[in-house]
Each structure stands twice: as C-alpha cells, then as structure tokens.
Amino acid sequence: MNTSLHVENSVTQQKTPAPGGFHKLFSLGAFRSTSHKSQILPFVNHIGGKFVEIGAQDGIKDSFTLYLEKALGWKGLLIEPWPHLFRKCRKARKQSLVLNVAVVDHWLEDSFIEVRGTPPKASIQKALRKEASERLVGKSVEAPFKRPKQERVSYVTTDVAHNILKRAKFDHNFELLVLNLQGYENHALEGLNFEKYHPNFILAKVGNRLPKLSNLPLSYELVASSRHDQRSMLRLYRNSQSGAN
Template identity: 50%
Template sequence: MTKQALYSAVASNQQSKQKGPLARAFHRTFTMGALKPHAKTLLPYFNKPGGKFVEIGARDGINGSLTPYLEKALGWKGLLIEPWPHLFHRCRKNRKSSVSLNVAASEKLLRDSYIEIVGLPPSASVRKTLLQEAKERLEGKPIQVPLPNQVKRKQVNYVSTNSICGILERSNFDSNFELLVFNLTGYEDRVLEGMNFDRYKPTFLLFRTFSTNVNLPGLPHCYQKIVSSQHDGRTTLHLFRYADFGDN
C-alpha cells in the first residue's frame, strides 16, 4: 500500500469514527448521493448523526432528493413533501424511516386547496400549474371542486396544496428541526410566503436554484448565506444559517 493510500484509509477510518455508531454502520455501504459534490462545501455544516429535516420537493426519495444520506447514513428523521403522486408512492417505499406526504407546498393564496395537473413531467409542471392557479384566483376564477365519483380524464392528477406552515402544523412534525430544504428550482420565493419563522426556526435553510445568485426578499434577515455550491451543471445549492441576533 502506498503512503497516499494509507493516509486516505486512516483519514476515512477517523472520519467514520467521528460520526457515531449509526453512521459507521453505513459508512462503507451507502454513498452520499446528491450531496457527494458538496462533501467539502455544504455537508460539513450538518454532517452529524441524529438530526431532523424537512425536504420540499423530495422526488422519489432517492433520485433528485438531497436528504437520503442524512436519513440512511446519519440516522436523521425527516418529513418528505412531494406533490407528484407517482413519485410520492416511490418516495414512501424508498424512505421508510421518514414521513412522506403527497401535497404541493404553495403560497398562502392556495392554502388548503388543490390544483389539477393534466399530463406528467416533463410536459406538465407543478410549479407552472401553481403559478397559473394563483393568477386565476387573483383574477376571480371560482374553485371548481371535483364531483363525487367523477371519472378523471386521462392523466389528470388532483394534487392537494398547502402552505409550508400548514403542512408542518398538520403533520405534527417536531418544530425544532435543523434543516429545511427547498428543492424547488424556481418556486422557493412563493413557498417562503407560507412559512412562519416566528414558530419555526430551523438552523439551516438549503435552496436549490437555477441561478448562481439567490434573491429571496421574503427571507428574514436573521438568516445569512454562508456558502453556495454548484450542483449539477444547471443548478446551485445555497446554504443559509440562522444567526441568533434577531431580525434587522
């Protein structure tokens, strides 16, 4: 074994020991998944066992999700929010240690409501449907509730919508969670409208955006950006941390 390989093995063993017994059990068998490109930039801030997270836009719980490593390797408990029914069912199977909810996190205007999505991705988009529905509500379009036993048109999904605060309240999830993930790429500013930062103060907020710079006017000043990290060639992850000096 070369010196470089020996040093690498020793460092890996030391890192595994620092993570605790639960993390060591998965150290050799589970990869970091979507967090692998951020092992030196983002992960050090919350790379510890036994935390709690909420991920908005969890996909199937593995592909595209930013939290499987936290759950499977570090023993975190989580709340996974996914609007697409077909992805939600996969998510529930893939992430059995977390709670999965089939609901779309929305702005306040669409709290306790629903949207009708015709088609499936990539031709259909939850984000575009939410924006269109909010626009029509503001223009005075009435809500047309589906009739009981009404036969759905082909490839139509009726997806419940609620503000993130409403989702957290109904789920009875622990209000003292460490990480809130906005895996939304383009709708995070609207979802922030539905968050109550007086009641919920997660230590970290993680945003995935198409822009290398993030502009979130609805975010309290007590959250300060500490690092950004290129994700997949198209998107960037931005990590904010709560600073206990109050809102400016």
C-alpha cells in the same frame, strides 16, 4: 464467547459513520458531487437530526436528505407533490413521514390543483402559478371532473408550509429545511411562520440567475454554495440566532 454477538457488533461498528467523514456504505443521493461533499455536507454531517425536505422527489437519487437518514440516523418530513414520486419516496424512506402535497403561498392555501400529463412535459410549478393567477382575478375553485382515459390527470392537494408542519405535529426547532422547488422557493417561504418554526439551516436549490430569496428572514446568512448543474446551484443559509455550528 458468543460468536453471533461478536459478528453483530462488528456489523454495527462498520455501519457507524466516522465523525467528520462520509460513510462509503451509504448513497449520498443528490449530495453525490464532489463540490457538494466539500462545500455543503460538512455543516450537517453529524449523528441524529431532524429535517424537512420540500420537493423530496423519489427520496433517493434526487433527495438531499437520503444520506442524513440512512447513514446518520436523521428523521424528518418529506414532502412531494407528484403522486408517482411520492409512492417511490414513501417506499424508500420508511424512517421519515412522507406526504403527498404541494407547498404553496397563501393564495392556494388548503386547496388543490389539476395537473395534466407527467414530467418532464407537465410541471407542478406551472400549474401552481396558473391557478394562483386565476384566483387573483376571482376565478372560483372548480371541482374535479372526469377526463378521457388517454389523458393522465393528477389532482394534487396544496397548502402552506406552516399548516403542513402543524398538522404533522413537527418540532418547532429542527436542523435543516431543504427547498428543492425549481424556482418556487419564495412562494414556499412565504407560507412558513418563522416566529414558530426555527430551522438552523436552510438549503435551497436555486437558479443561477436568482438574485436572492426575498422571503428569507434577515437572520439567515449565506454560509456555503455549490454548483449543482448548468442551470442551478445549492445555497446553504444558517440562522445566526440559532447558535448552530
């Protein structure tokens, strides 16, 4: 009997997640709360799938797709605007494509924004809203220029979700779209052509006071929700036309 083969097969069996359960050898990332595990994860807890996560953060503790990739063999597209978080995400998530770009509505399509400072003091969302309002009144796009060395400045590419997925040659049909955008969800949805791209599920982390996602197609129905923290919650929507379970 080949001992090395036996050991290798044993390890493989240990790392194969049991259907319907959560594999303890892998981190759940942002799904680690008991509520998320019971209310949200059962809808996507299956082997093999494709995802798009907009606002992927560091790809680890604040990512909603870490477990899907590491434990269940999913692959997808991770989008993170902050350069320092993008670098961490790219290093941690080698099975998926990681892009450094901010997803926006059509006012900032195929452009860039300037962000001064770093989180938590600096905010990508505030910079996007400021830039969009200036474009509305006719302000022209200004080229980047040098700042004093003591000031941290990031220049972030911006584009609509449809263009990003198209350039990445991403599948038109996929299982999960994650929106982790701290109040910018409707802007991101405005830039996705749902006639061409058809996610079975959309998971959005939204503020507790957000009444609804106004740019979400009517075919998407709320199927689960879970409190994330004091200011936000997760809402999972399923496309009634996709035939998803």
